[in-house]
Amino acid sequence: MVRLLTEVKYSLLSFFRNKGAVFWTLLFPIVILLLLGYVMGGGDGSYVLYYNDSDNSQTSRGILQALNNTTVIELKDGAGMDLQQQLKDGKISIYLEIQAGFEQGIVQAKMAGGNATAPALQIYYDKSRPSSLALISILNEVINGLNMRLANAVPVVGAQAHDVATQSVSYFAFLLPGIIGMSIMSSAVNGTVGMMAHNRATGVFRKLATTPISRVVWNAGRIIQMTIILMISTAIAMVAGYMAFGVVPNVNPMMVVMIVAGGAVFSGLGMIIASFIKDEETAANAASALTFPLMFVSGSFFPVEQMPWFLRYLAMVSPLTYLNDGLRSSMITGNNEVALFSLAVVGAVGVVLFVVGVLVMKWKED
Amino acid sequence: MTENVIEVRSLVKKYGSFTAVDDISFDIRKGEVFAFLGPNGAGKTTTVEILECLKSPTSGSISVLGHDIRKDELKIKEKIGVMPQSFCAFEWLTVRENVDYFGQMYRRHEDVDRLIDMFDLKDKRNTLFKNLSGGLKQRVGIAIALVNDPEIVFLDEPTTGLDPRARRDVWDAIKALKAKGKTVFLTTHYMDEAYYLADRVDVIHRGKIIADGSPEDLINRYGGGNTLIIRECSATARDRLLKEIPGSRASGNDVLASLPHGNGMGSIMKAVSAINGGGLACKEIYVKKSTLEDVFLNLTGETLAQEAN
Ligand SMILES: Nc1ncnc2c1ncn2[C@@H]1O[C@H](COP(=O)(O)OP(=O)(O)OP(=O)(O)O)[C@@H](O)[C@H]1O
Ligand SMILES: [Mg+2]
Numbered sequence: 001m002v003r004l005l006t007e008v009k010y011s012l013l014s015f016f017r018n019k020g021a022v023f024w025t026l027l028f029p030i031v032i033l034l035l036l037g038y039v040m041g042g043g044d045g046s047y048v049l050y051y052n053d054s055d056n057s058q059t060s061r062g063i064l065q066a067l068n069n070t071t072v073i074e075l076k077d078g079a080g081m082d083l084q085q086q087l088k089d090g091k092i093s094i095y096l097e098i099q100a101g102f103e104q105g106i107v108q109a110k111m112a113g114g115n116a117t118a119p120a121l122q123i124y125y126d127k128s129r130p131s132s133l134a135l136i137s138i139l140n141e142v143i144n145g146l147n148m149r150l151a152n153a154v155p156v157v158g159a160q161a162h163d164v165a166t167q168s169v170s171y172f173a174f175l176l177p178g179i180i181g182m183s184i185m186s187s188a189v190n191g192t193v194g195m196m197a198h199n200r201a202t203g204v205f206r207k208l209a210t211t212p213i214s215r216v217v218w219n220a221g222r223i224i225q226m227t228i229i230l231m232i233s234t235a236i237a238m239v240a241g242y243m244a245f246g247v248v249p250n251v252n253p254m255m256v257v258m259i260v261a262g263g264a265v266f267s268g269l270g271m272i273i274a275s276f277i278k279d280e281e282t283a284a285n286a287a288s289a290l291t292f293p294l295m296f297v298s299g300s301f302f303p304v305e306q307m308p309w310f311l312r313y314l315a316m317v318s319p320l321t322y323l324n325d326g327l328r329s330s331m332i333t334g335n336n337e338v339a340l341f342s343l344a345v346v347g348a349v350g351v352v353l354f355v356v357g358v359l360v361m362k363w364k365e366d
Numbered sequence: 367m368t369e370n371v372i373e374v375r376s377l378v379k380k381y382g383s384f385t386a387v388d389d390i391s392f393d394i395r396k397g398e399v400f401a402f403l404g405p406n407g408a409g410k411t412t413t414v415e416i417l418e419c420l421k422s423p424t425s426g427s428i429s430v431l432g433h434d435i436r437k438d439e440l441k442i443k444e445k446i447g448v449m450p451q452s453f454c455a456f457e458w459l460t461v462r463e464n465v466d467y468f469g470q471m472y473r474r475h476e477d478v479d480r481l482i483d484m485f486d487l488k489d490k491r492n493t494l495f496k497n498l499s500g501g502l503k504q505r506v507g508i509a510i511a512l513v514n515d516p517e518i519v520f521l522d523e524p525t526t527g528l529d530p531r532a533r534r535d536v537w538d539a540i541k542a543l544k545a546k547g548k549t550v551f552l553t554t555h556y557m558d559e560a561y562y563l564a565d566r567v568d569v570i571h572r573g574k575i576i577a578d579g580s581p582e583d584l585i586n587r588y589g590g591g592n593t594l595i596i597r598e599c600s601a602t603a604r605d606r607l608l609k610e611i612p613g614s615r616a617s618g619n620d621v622l623a624s625l626p627h628g629n630g631m632g633s634i635m636k637a638v639s640a641i642n643g644g645g646l647a648c649k650e651i652y653v654k655k656s657t658l659e660d661v662f663l664n665l666t667g668e669t670l671a672q673e674a675n
Pocket of ligand 2: 410
C-alpha cells in the first residue's frame with residue numbers, strides 16, 4: 001500500500017514537472033477543440049440565422065417563432081439586405097428565405113392530403129462552412145416538429161436544401177466528446193510508450209527490478225496515475241468547451257467508467273507496443289503512426305457515417321470509435337443503450353489489452 | 367575463517383549459442399571489497415545481474431546471503447543494494463525524492479536525510495536528477511543503493527565516463543561503504559580503480575575468471591616484475607646499456623629492462639655505473655612498478671584499455 005501510494009505520488013509529480021508532457025496531455029486537446037470548433041463552427045455559442053420573410057403570414061411567423069424558441073438559433077431579420085450577396089462574400093454561412101405565398105401553399109397541401117408537393121422553405125447555405133450543416137440539422141428538426149403539429153405527420157412543409165448531412169447534435173456538442181476520446185487515446189498510448197521506452201533506455205526499469213516492488217503494484221500505480229491525469233484532462237476540456245461554445249455535457253458515473261476503460265485500452269496498447277519495440281524513438285514513432293490515423297477514422301472530429309465505406313470498416317475495428325460513441329452517448333445524447341454497449345466493448349478490450357500488456361512487459365531480460 | 371556472503375559454483379550463462387559466462391566459480395567474503403576486472407564484453411554485468419536476480423543462469427548454483435537465487439528472490443532483494451551500469455534515476459524527481467521513492471520500495475529503509483548528508487549531497491537535495499553532473503548522478507546512485515541498509519552493495523562500473531575529479535569523489539564514497547562494513551561487489555575495466563578500491567580482484571576475460579587474489583598478490587604473480595627504464599639515450603649510450611644490462615631491450619631511444627624478482631638491484635647498479643663511468647647521455651632513469659594492466663596483458667596478451675576503448 002505504501003509502495004502504491006509512493007508510486008502514484010511521485011509519478012504524478014514527475015508528470016506535472018515535465019512541461020512537454022503536460023502540454024501534450026492537458027492543453028493540446030484544448031487547442032484542437034478550440035481550433036476545430038472555431039474553424040468549423042464559427043465561434044459563438046449560438047448560430048446566427050438571417051431570414052427574409054416575404055410571406056409574412058401567420059404560418060411563416062409561427063415557423064420563425066419556433067426557430068427562435070430553440071434558443072440555439074439567433075434570428076436576424078435580413079429584409080432589405082442582399083442576403084445572396086452576403087453569402088457569396090462569405091459574410092454569412094446560411095440564410096432562410098420564406099417566399100410569398102408560402103401559407104397558401106400549405107393550406108392547399110393540407111387539403112390535398114399529401115398528394116400535392118408541399119411548399120418549401122428555401123435555405124441557402126455555404127457547404128464549405130460546417131456551421132451551416134449544424135444549422136440545417138436544427139432547421140430540419142424544427143420543421144419535422146412543425147409538420148407533426150400541422151398535419152398529423154403528413155409533411156406539408158419541406159425544406160429545400162441540398163447536400164445536407166444531417167447531424168442530430170450541434171457540432172460542438174459532437175466535437176467535445178470526440179476530442180476527449182481522442183486525447184484519452186493519445187495521452188494513454190503516447191504517455192505509456194514514452195514512459196516505458198524511456199525507463200528502459202535510462203535503466204530505471206533495471207533498477208526497479210532489483211527492488212522488491214512487484215510488477216502488479218507498479219502497474220496498479222500506472223492505472224491510477226493515468227486515470228487521474230485523464231480525469232483532469234477531461235475536466236479541462238469540458239470547461240474549455242463550456243466557456244468557448246456553451247456546451248454543457250452531462251457528468252455521470254457512466255462517463256467516468258468510460259474514461260477508465262478507455263485509459264486501460266490505450267495504456268495496454270502502449271505497453272504492448274513498448275514491449276515489442278525496444279528503441280525509444282522507434283517506439284514513439286510507432287505509437288504516433290498507430291494513433292494518428294485512428295484519430296480521423298474513429299469519429300472524433302466528424303461522424304463515421306460521412307466517411308467512404310472502406311474507412312468505415314476501419315472505424316468498426318478501432319476501439320476509439322466505441323470510446324467516442326460511449327462518451328457521446330453518456331455525455332451528450334443520454335442514449336443509455338449505446339453507452340452500455342460501447343462500455344461493454346471498450347471494457348472488454350481494455351481488460352484484454354491491459355492483461356496482455358502486463359504479461360508481455362518485462363523489466364529484466366533473460 | 368570469515369563467512370562467505372556469496373557463493374558461485376560453475377555458473378554458466380548463454381545467450382542463444384553464445385556463452386557470455388563460461389563456468390565460473392568464486393566466493394565473496396563478508397566485509398570485503400571485491401572487484402571484477404575485465405574489458406568490455408567480459409561478462410561482468412551478466413554475472414552481477416544474475417546475482418541480483420535480474421537474469422536467470424543457464425546452469426550453476428548460486429547462493430546470496432545463504433539464499434538460493436532461484437527460490438528466494440524477494441528475500442535477496444530486500445538485503446542487497448544495486449547500482450546498475452550507467453545508472454539513471456527518475457529525471458523529473460529531485461535527489462531527495464528519488465532517494466525517498468526507492469526507500470519506500472523496501473520494508474525497512476534508512477533515514478533519507480541522513481543518507482543524503484552521508485554522501486555530501488545536502489546542497490543538491492532539491493535539484494532535479496536530470497540536472498546533476500555525471501559524478502553527482504553516480505553518487506546519488508550509490509546513496510540509493512544504500513537506502514535499504516543492504517548487506518551487499520553491487521556497483522556496476524561506477525566511474526565509467528567520469529572525469530578524474532568526479533572519479534575521486536565516487537571512490538571516496540565507495541571507501542566510505544567499506545568503512546561502514548558493507549560487502550561491496552564492484553565491476554570495472556579500470557585497473558587503477560580495482561587497485562585502489564579492492565581487497566580482492568578477479569580478472570575476468572571472455573566469460574572466464576583467469577586470476578584471483580589481492581591486487582598486490584596479482585601483480586607479484588603475473589605482473590612480470592618491475593621494469594627499469596632509462597629514457598632518451600644517445601645512440602652510443604643505448605648500445606652500451608643494451609650490452610651491459612642482461613635481459614634489456616630497446617624501445618625507440620629508451621632502454622627497458624625487466625627486473626628479476628627480488629634481484630633487481632644488480633641490474634640497476636650496472637646501469638648506473640655504466641652511465642657514470644662512460645659519461646653516457648641519458649635523460650632519466652627510474653623503476654616502473656608493474657600494474658594490474660601488466661597482469662592483464664601478461665595473462666591475455668591483450669591490453670585492457672584497447673578493448674575497453
Ligand atoms: N541480452 C543479451 N543477449 C545477447 N548477448 C548479450 C546480452 N547481454 C549481453 N550479451 C553479450 O554477453 C557478453 C557479456 O556482456 P556483459 O554485459 O556481461 O559484459 P560486461 O563485462 O559487463 O561489459 P561492459 O564493460 O561493456 O559492461 C557480451 O559479449 C555481450 O554482447
Ligand atoms: Mg557491463
